[in-house]
Amino acid sequence: MxxxxxxxxxxxxxxxxxxxxxxxxxxxxxxxxxxxxxxxxxxxxxxxxxxxxxxxxxxxxxxxxxxxxxxxxxDLPGATPSxxxxxxxxxxxxxxxxxxxxxxxxxxxxxxxxxxxxxxxxxxxxxxxxxxxxxxxxxxxxxxxxxxxxxxxxxxxxxxxxxxxxxxxxxxxxxxxxxxxxxxxxxxxxxxxxxxxxxxxxxxxxxxxxxTAQMLATGVLALQKLDALLDTADLAAAMTIDAFAGRLGAFDPEVHALRPHPGQVEVAAHLRELLAGSTLADIPYHLVPRFRPWLPSSWDTAEAQALRFDIGWDWVPSDQRHGREKFYTRFRPFRGGKKHQPQDSYSLRCIPQVHGAVRDAVEQAKRVFEIELNAVTDNPLVFPDRDAEHVEEKVISAGHFHGMPLALAMSYVKAAIPVLASISERRLNKLVDPSTNDGLPGFLIGNEDATESGYMIVQYTAAAIVNDLATRAHPASVYSIPTSANAEDHVSMGTNETRHVLSMAEDLGKVLALEIYTAAQALDLRVDMINAARDLARRGDAEALAAKVQGGPASDRPGRGAFVDEVEGLCAELAACEPFHPGGIVAEAHAIVREAIPFLDRDRALDGEVAAAVRLVADGALLGVLPRWRVPTSSPVGEGRAP
Missing domain, CATH: 1.10.275.10 (Fumarase/aspartase (N-terminal domain))
Structure with a gap:
């Protein structure tokens, strides 16, 4: 080196x-x-x-x-001089x-x-x-x-x-x-x-x-770790958005120009780039089927029988469309996994505002720490070249050793870490909860025999870490304990602050790893379910697709013709689609996860897989897929000198 x-x-x-x-x-x-x-x-x-x-x-x-x-x-007799x-x-x-x-x-x-x-x-x-x-x-x-x-x-x-x-x-x-x-x-x-x-x-x-060398050293290393984790958090969020077939309007550049906090604008741009090319994001609501448990009668071909799920929609009869006629001229009258609403929950829609605010806290700390890196922090200070008559004007006692600038900057970061971990855990929870995961199976497992827990307890671990981070977020800098017989009567406690932040950053990485681990499973299921619907439609058999729709009238009932026509329209639209896939960068990250951890088709021991996911984040293995805005903070600068 x-x-x-x-x-x-x-x-x-x-x-x-x-x-x-x-x-x-x-x-x-x-x-x-x-x-x-x-x-x-x-x-x-x-x-x-x-x-x-x-x-x-x-x-x-x-x-x-x-x-x-x-x-x-x-000078005493018999003394032994030192x-x-x-x-x-x-x-x-x-x-x-x-x-x-x-x-x-x-x-x-x-x-x-x-x-x-x-x-x-x-x-x-x-x-x-x-x-x-x-x-x-x-x-x-x-x-x-x-x-x-x-x-x-x-x-x-x-x-x-x-x-x-x-x-x-x-x-x-x-x-x-x-x-x-x-x-x-x-x-x-x-x-x-x-x-x-x-x-x-x-x-x-x-x-x-x-x-201030210990607090400065620990803080700089913590900020370096957080730089990587902020990028990882954006990547985890993008994978989760694709797994939800989420809505991208909330990340529009013109939207964020109206509230241009730097971190918020940056995160929105990151998400747009990470999700570029996705055919899952912004997919029409009616094309997304919801999960149904697999049964022996679910599929009629050997290839389809290998699937770990069944799929389905509900049909909305004409007498339930009153007041929403214009809506159903744009969207077909089928309810699948996605709710017919133009916005996602806060943990998805507000990613730029939350991740961006955490970025801004870290950037503020960087500014403080960069000043400190080339500052004099001991006492007294010697000014040998100063034009002064008395030595007291050339050797001056001051307080540059006081760590409060670093302590307060780290207090801000310390409070931000549980915020980032919390929104990550909320997305993870949303993925595993069948009441909020937009049609995915509960706990992301087929569970046709009612024996499987899937990813249920992964969320418990994330919740435990978030709680632990929240209880450690109390700022040390607000609690001074005087020292040196009250000569040093107000101290910063900045060293405890930075030490806490470094250890908390490591645990934040574990929460993000759990989200990525879970989102990869959800993304596989979402892609497979929508593509299974597409494959069924491409057979040109509207009756086979109609069998997946609940609420349609029986063959001898009034309205059967309208139902068949609308199913045929759904069938044609699905058949015309290219295979569904996530954004290009999300797909690359997902492939890295799958190299280390296979899809969970049925319950198995997860401890080794969780450890592998944590290593992927800790080692930065996923960061290599990130686009040009990712510049590692540990990269060499020129010939080992500052620019």
Whole structure:
């Protein structure tokens, strides 16, 4: 993999994802010159005994105490000097006492992204770290060492102090790390990579552990995952629309020009492209038969007997057409699977409004995170080139470590995830419910012997996940708990926010996978049922078709002639149709599903199939069928540099 050149100014989300997944980094020489100027400036101020918070003074209530040359106890008889100056002691203690996270280690991609972010922000030249220390941090990343960073312990201000201390402590030869998946002491990890522990200088502990790297890394990886899931959600919805033989008017570009929210307009365009070429969408209502259970007498040919269903319509007699005469001059008087109404339910008709709103939430988060990727987030900030008389004007304490911009952006996304999962589950439920699935069999299974459950419990699993996502959607950012003896009296909790979003994104993918799994079955049934009606009509035997219609008068009853004429009209219209099929892209996605999971003709164990559907979504196997608007966020940019 090509190196990603870091300069503190142009790191992109796509590049960060590449580093997270194994790409090495290289440091920009011009940026390193700025790093050296800041470090030299701090060293000069310490030589001049200028009081600088956290550099030549203690922290918190010790901010008014200038550090001496060595520990006071070194002057006691029999004392054993530590061999470190108080300036180094201050920075080392800041790392070793702050590495106190608990829980399972963060995944390797998150930790690698954290390292990359920390290197990039330090390259801005406002943190006071030395070039050699920054190079050692890059060497740690490039060597494949992954520090063990337990997941829990950051309140998101002052940045991610505890998690970043777990990164930095390995640089000092402490803590633990993974090397090729093997967990070991940090010193052993450095030794295996041929690296030496680092000795910290002025402010370097602060530079290493003061910032928003964990929440930023986790958030960027979550947004990358959500990018793919948003596209997957549109694809799942399109497959469901085709399975319903749905109505496309709700996605018309002129309609959405009247309410041009960007995500809404984008999703409507996606659906039009995904469904292009479909002969199921917008099909005349009367051509769609409804399911009837298979019986030995259902079909009269050997080929048709292999079908797992029967089909049928109801005939609307002339005395029931009063007030709807114009309607029945346009549509034939047969009720099959599709209701005679011009609109689908909200879970289909309002896909652009719902999916689009979720897209807009994600896009807002992207804007925030892209700013943060090339921001300085530690404290105090060093301005070595500033034209100022006093050192206090060149080393300024501020609050860039506060994660609230990221936290609130993620709160918005966090609330959006259950919304997208919920509408997906509603579509799935609509597919399996015979009262809402427009003429498909209940639970999408023939069940002629009354022994089969089909896809019934698949909806239960989706419902359970949606409920779980909803209960996890409470924003962490609204609940600050003060720290550091109330010196840090308002914190962001942004790290919890982004960690929640990443795990919730994975579960969202499972719901979408269940919809795709179910929609593929429904689509097969819908296509087979309509084409079975077409095949029957193409035999030219209107009587055979009439046998599928309920409500027609007996042969010796008045009105029989009108009934036969209308059945013959239905027969001719069906016979004139080309074979029915979904949209081209939907068909490609359906074929991928069918390569992994066969059609469910009768009940069987579904656990392996559900797992396979989840893998198809998690691995992005379906995204390759998407048209030009799909651009993977992890794709390389030029020669490993930002454009």
């Amino acid at each position: 090509k190196s990603i050149r870091l300069d503190g100014r142009s790191l992109t989300r796509a590049q960060l994802v590449m580093v997270a997944h194994g790409a090495p980094v290289a440091l920009d020489d011009t940026a390193l010159a700025g790093v050296a100027r800041a470090a030299d400036f701090l060293a000069e101020q310490v030589r001049r005994e200028e009081p600088i918070y956290g550099v030549s003074t203690g922290f918190g209530s010790n901010a008014d105490r200038l550090l001496g040359a060595r520990p006071l106890r070194d 061999g470190r100056s108080l300036h180094e002691e201050l920075q080392v203690n800041l790392i070793v006492t702050h590495a106190v996270c608990v829980g399972e280690p963060l995944p390797a991609d998150v930790v690698r992204a954290m390292l990359c972010i920390r290197i990039n922000t330090l390259l801005k030249g406002h943190s006071g770290i030395r070039v050699q220390t920054l190079q050692a941090l890059a060497a740690l990343l490039n060597s494949g060492i992954v520090p063990v960073v337990p997941a829990l312990g950051s309140v998101g201000a002052s940045g991610d102090l505890a998690p970043l201390s777990h990164l930095a402590i390995v640089l000092l030869g402490g803590g633990e790390a993974f090397v090729d998946g093997e967990r070991m002491p940090g010193a052993e990890a450095l030794k295996r990579a041929g690296l030496e522990p680092v000795t910290l200088s002025y402010k370097e502990g602060l530079a290493l552990n003061n910032g």
